[in-house]
Each structure stands twice: as C-alpha cells, then as structure tokens.
Amino acid sequence: MNSTLKVCINAIGYVVVFALLQVIMQYPVSAIYAYCMDVPFSLVINWVTIRPIELINEVIIPSTICAHILSIALFLLLKWTPISTHYISKKPYQVLGLIVLFSLFLVLPLAGIYELMGIEMDKNMEMLFNTMMQKPFGIVAVAILAPIVEEIVFRGAILRILLEYFSGSKAWIAITISAVTFGLFHGNLAQAVNASFLGLILGWLYYRTKSIIPSMVLHLVNNISAVVLTLSFSSESDIKVVELFGNNLPLAVGCLTVSALLAFGTFMLIRKKI
Template structure:
C-alpha cells in the first residue's frame, strides 16, 4: 500500500517538477510572442504537462517498473481486444449516465481541460500520451505492486480507488474510480497493458472529441432524445455484461483465475 501511494505522489511531484522546469521558459516565450498573460498560460500548459509525463516515465524506467516483465507489453488476441473495445464503449455510456445524475459534484478542472484542448499538443497529451503513461503507472506499477501484496479483489479495489482519488476533481473521481476497477481487473486477467491502454485512449479520445464537437453539451442525453438514450442505456448494460463474461472466460496464455 505504501509503495502504491508513494508512486502516485511521485507522479504528482513530477507534474510539479515539469511545471517548474518548463513552465517559466514557455511562459516567457509565449508572452513575448503573443503579448498577453492569458495566451501565455494557454501555451505553457501542455508543454509543462508533457514534461511531467517524461519525468515520470524516466523514473519508472530507472526503477525497473517498465522492464523485466515481458507480459506487460504482450499482445492479446484480436478477439480479446474486440471485447475490450466493446466493454470500453459500453462503460463510457454507463458512466455518462451515472455522472448525469451526480451533477452536484463540482468540476474544478473544467477550465484547465478547456485550455488543454485549445491546441494540438494538449489534445495529444489528454487523448493519447496521458492514458499511456497512466496505464504504465497505475496498472503496470501500482496494480502490479498491490497484486503481490494483497488478494486480487482487494488489490483491484485499492488500485481503482487510488486512480480515482488521484484525479483530485470531484466531477471525475467517481467515474475514474469505476474505470480504475475495470482496468485493474483487465490487467489482473492478462498481465498486459495493451487492452488497458486501448480502453483508456478510447475513453479520453471520445471525451475530447465530444468536448470539441459539442462544447455546450455536458452529457450524451442532451444529444439524443430521451427514448433513444434509455434504449442505448439498456443496450450498453447488456453489452457490458456480455463483454465482461467473454473476457472473464476467454483463454489467454497469461490468464489467471476467474474473478
């Protein structure tokens, strides 16, 4: 538990280090180029985030979390990836429904995400690079450490909670925790990060796309009629159960016991 929490805190420290190392230079450059503090802040946000990613990646590599276990990057079958994608899509829909009923939770990072999504580097960080690094950290390092110390159920629950709480944004904590449970379970079943990365990128990329395409829309229910939305909800629930059952029983070379 201590190691898992320590890794999450180190990631936070690396983000701060990235801001200190890169932020001032990008701010000065952007201010000279654009002439306003607001525009300079927009320009500096993505590079500082990327720097934090790089620092954390280097740390994980040096500490051996990214090497030594070939299963971490082992391919899974096309069939398993297909079921993973189906689970990811259905899970996104179900969590959207849940969060539409938790609108009282404040969104502290709304403006930050808007700034990140205002440029291509920020979009790439949120949609692709962030998910890859977070899977390396939260599943490849933290979940792996927890599985060595606790039984699978406890390890998965702790991993998901750490993942959710780490987002430090009330509007994201619930959804991120649920996604964290699923991704930790998939890692436990396969010992591979590939399906985890796939689902995480799908989730973030879809969120970015919808935010850019429909900036005034908060939830999917606002895009389609109530009847169609409820029908989609039932279908998503059934697909989630089906994909979970198929993924739980599918035979992989790295498969462990069912859970």
C-alpha cells in the same frame, strides 16, 4: 522492514513521485516562457496558479507533456514497471478488439450514471480541461500520453506491488486500493468517481492478464472518446444525455439500455477469453 510496510511505502512513493513530476515540470517550462517573454518568473508562476487557462498553450500543455514523458521514462528505466512482451507475443488481438468495443459501449451508460449522480466538476477546471482538449498538443497529452503513463504508474507499478501482498482471494483489496488511489489522484470529486469505477475495470484486466496492454487499450479508447465528445459538443459544455437524442426520453433510455447490455455482453466475452 515487514512486507506490509514495504508495500505501503513503495506504493505511496510511486504516487508521490508521479505527482511531484506533474508539479515540478511547471517550473522549468515557466522559466523558459518567462525568459522568452522577458517577464518576471514569479509573475508567470502566479498566472499558472490562479489563471492557468491563460497560459494553457505556453505552460500547462508543455509541462504536462514533459511530465508524462519523464514519468514514463523514469518508471520504465528504474523497472518500477517491468517491461515484458510475454502477453503481446500470444497475439491476443481478439481480446483487445473486444476491449475496444467494451470501452465504446460504456460511454453512454457511464455518462448517464454520471448525470444521475448530479456530481459536477468545478467550472474553472471544466473550462481548463475543455480548452486543453481543443488544442492539438492538448489532445496528445489527454488522449494519448495520459492513458499510457497512468497505466504504467497505477497498474504496472502500484497495482503490481499491491498484488504481491494481496494475492489470491485478497486480490480485490489491491484492485480497490489502486482504483481509489487512481480516482483521488484526479483531484476533483467528479473525475474521482468516474476514474475509481474505471480503475476497478482496469485493475481487473491487469490482474487477469498480468499485462498493462489490455488496460492501456481500454484507457486509450475511453480518453479518446471523451475528447471526441468534447470536440463534438464544444459549444454546449452542459449538454445532457437526453439532449443527444433530440430530447426524446424513450429513445435516450432505449439507447442507454442497449449500450449497457452490449457492454455487459462484451465484458462477459472478455472474461471468458482471458
């Protein structure tokens, strides 16, 4: 088997395994719920398929958490994502601190770009995500476990193996493929665009550091920020960026510009230090 085919098969295999685990875990959790509530298993599966928000506490969140934990264990135990303390042993606390700031500075510019593009998430999916992020264990799934498992899968496994083939000046091809795959995995155009862009930055961090720790930190801060914003404006799901500043357009533009400049400046500092 030539190296190109092997890399493609392995990368696709990682995505398929991760996706299957997300789906498969719904069945045992649904079976337990059906047994406890003394209702037909087929009925519960039907609810999960067409009305997931009604079983968000009972099935969706538990199955998501179980799938994430199982995925983390599988990828680490099978060494699809190698474990190493090499990067953290260098005590890169200054760089990690800059990454936290960079992620925070990115929140407003990304929200502005997202709004300008006019891409909207499906209302049912948006309601599902918003509801999930208002539940304690939903926050754990979205803000904590999701960034960890996605970095293990998309950077630690998929990008790692792609970089073994697309090395040197071709590294950007591996980073782009992993970023687009990461975006498409989210299953909707709205998240795919944001996730793909974020995936480029996460991939670059992995490429430069050979560690998932920096990308994981950025990803964690990004998701936690999303949860905080959702909880802060849960009663106004369609709120616009300018409305965050009392409909004062000059103030909104000024804050977006300053935030974008701070993000760029912080990124250049990170680039210099790694």
